[in-house]
Amino acid sequence: MQKFFSLFIKYNSYLLFIVYCSIAVLFMKFKDDEVLAKLRTGGIEFNAFISDKMMSYSYVVNLKKENDLLIRINADLLAKVLNFENATLDERNRQKILADTTLNASKFKIARVVSRKFSDRDNILLINAGWKNGIKKDMTVLTPEGLVGRVSVVSEHFAKVIPVINTDFKVVVVSDKSKSMGVLSWNGSKEFIAHIEHIPISSSLKLNEQILTSDFSTFSMRGIPVGKVISIKPDNLFYTVEVKLAVDFSSLTQVLIAPLKIEPEKVEMIGNDTPN
Amino acid sequence: MTKNIFYFIGGLFIVVLVQEFGLSHLTLFKVSPDIVTIFIAFISISIGQKTGTSFGFAAGILSGILSGNIGLNMLARTLEGFIAGYFNIPEDSHATAKQKIKRLYGAVATSGFCANAVLETGYNPLGLPLTYRIVALGLLGTLFTLLLAVIITRLFLRQSLAD
Numbered sequence: 240m241q242k243f244f245s246l247f248i249k250y251n252s253y254l255l256f257i258v259y260c261s262i263a264v265l266f267m268k269f270k271d272d273e274v275l276a277k278l279r280t281g282g283i284e285f286n287a288f289i290s291d292k293m294m295s296y297s298y299v300v301n302l303k304k305e306n307d308l309l310i311r312i313n314a315d316l317l318a319k320v321l322n323f324e325n326a327t328l329d330e331r332n333r334q335k336i337l338a339d340t341t342l343n344a345s346k347f348k349i350a351r352v353v354s355r356k357f358s359d360r361d362n363i364l365l366i367n368a369g370w371k372n373g374i375k376k377d378m379t380v381l382t383p384e385g386l387v388g389r390v391s392v393v394s395e396h397f398a399k400v401i402p403v404i405n406t407d408f409k410v411v412v413v414s415d416k417s418k419s420m421g422v423l424s425w426n427g428s429k430e431f432i433a434h435i436e437h438i439p440i441s442s443s444l445k446l447n448e449q450i451l452t453s454d455f456s457t458f459s460m461r462g463i464p465v466g467k468v469i470s471i472k473p474d475n476l477f478y479t480v481e482v483k484l485a486v487d488f489s490s491l492t493q494v495l496i497a498p499l500k501i502e503p504e505k506v507e508m509i510g511n512d513t514p515n
Numbered sequence: 516m517t518k519n520i521f522y523f524i525g526g527l528f529i530v531v532l533v534q535e536f537g538l539s540h541l542t543l544f545k546v547s548p549d550i551v552t553i554f555i556a557f558i559s560i561s562i563g564q565k566t567g568t569s570f571g572f573a574a575g576i577l578s579g580i581l582s583g584n585i586g587l588n589m590l591a592r593t594l595e596g597f598i599a600g601y602f603n604i605p606e607d608s609h610a611t612a613k614q615k616i617k618r619l620y621g622a623v624a625t626s627g628f629c630a631n632a633v634l635e636t637g638y639n640p641l642g643l644p645l646t647y648r649i650v651a652l653g654l655l656g657t658l659f660t661l662l663l664a665v666i667i668t669r670l671f672l673r674q675s676l677a678d
Contacts, residue, residue: 252597256594259569259572259593263572263589263590263593264586264590265586266589267587270585270586278585279583281580282580282581282583283581283583285581286581286582293536
């Protein structure tokens with residue numbers, strides 16, 4: 240017995256090691272036990288909690304860097320959102336144009352306004368359709384709301400449009416009820432107001448009458464809405480008529496281009512360089 | 516001595532937490548240095564094999580709870596403490612600081628490699644071949660731990676391992 244105890248004392252390191260290893264092996268064997276599983280879960284939860292706190296701390300420390308990164312990401316996202324919004328708007332306008340039953344859209348070409356200049360030097364619209372898309376000079380540009388203008392210069396992929404609100408633009412118009420006829424032009428004042436000349440005092444033109452393009456026009460097809468009469472002032476022989484234009488030029492994005500009205504003889508007979 | 520033991524128990528908690536939340540994230544070639552090995556080796560060489568083994572066992576429980584693999588960690592750390600105990604420097608020894616440091620490095624390298632071998636054998640989360648895990652990763656892990664031991668010895672343990 241004494242020998243056993245002396246042996247035990249002599250080799251107690253080994254015995255301790257064996258005991259610990261046995262416990263470890265038991266833990267390995269019963270690793271799926273409920274108590275051990277709970278212990279493990281608790282440990283992992285603690286680990287996750289501390290890691291989360293450390294991440295929060297590192298987040299605070301790296302806040303400036305994070306902020307810069309977020310600003311950059313924000314800028315990227317903003318650019319993407321703007322692109323998507325523009326695409327959606329363009330598509331909506333296109334659908335609106337196609338859905339409009341008053342216009343036979345199949346004959347029209349659709350284009351997007353890519354640039355607009357409204358200054359003392361230039362007052363034009365640029366559309367993304369050129370002679371490659373079948374666009375020709377003097378084609379009528381319109382939207383379902385009304386007349387936009389006339390194609391003046393055509394390149395391969397783009398075309399320049401003289402809008403109604405250009406002093407060089409003139410078009411023969413007619414009112415829808417009284418059938419009073421005159422020449423519509425814009426004198427450079429308000430962006431949404433145009434004037435009709437040559438309507439005689441004898442005409443029965445009334446306020447709020449719709450003004451449409453006339454068949455007398457050398458370039459435009461008839462019946463395109465132009466605007467609504469908002470003021471009639473009598474002069475010596477003619478009325479001075481103010482028309483509120485149907486098209487909002489400030490928010491123009493998508494336009495239609497009507498097929499060319501081929502009447503060169505008519506232009507020749509009138510003898511006017513500028514079609515109206 | 517009893518007072519020292521309490522310090523060591525406190526130190527054990529801190530070391531396990533430092534390992535789990537700090538050093539285990541410093542991986543290079545899939546392995547990271549192990550400060551717990553250095554701590555256990557230090558206990559074993561300065562106090563004794565039994566204390567080292569017990570500390571190894573306790574460290575195994577703690578790191579096992581935190582890592583989710585209790586049994587295997589207990590086995591590896593117990594083995595670590597036990598093997599490091601063979602490098603123990605008796606209290607009445609006249610060993611120089613250099614000899615003590617050499618012993619510490621020897622304990623770290625030997626016990627570290629054995630513990631790595633046990634851990635690599637019992638757990639294979641990356642699905643690597645056993646030989647590669649033991650030889651390449653085990654040795655590399657031991658090397659990193661040894662480098663860390665050199666740094667820690669130079670910075671903190673010089674006085675403890677003085678002549």
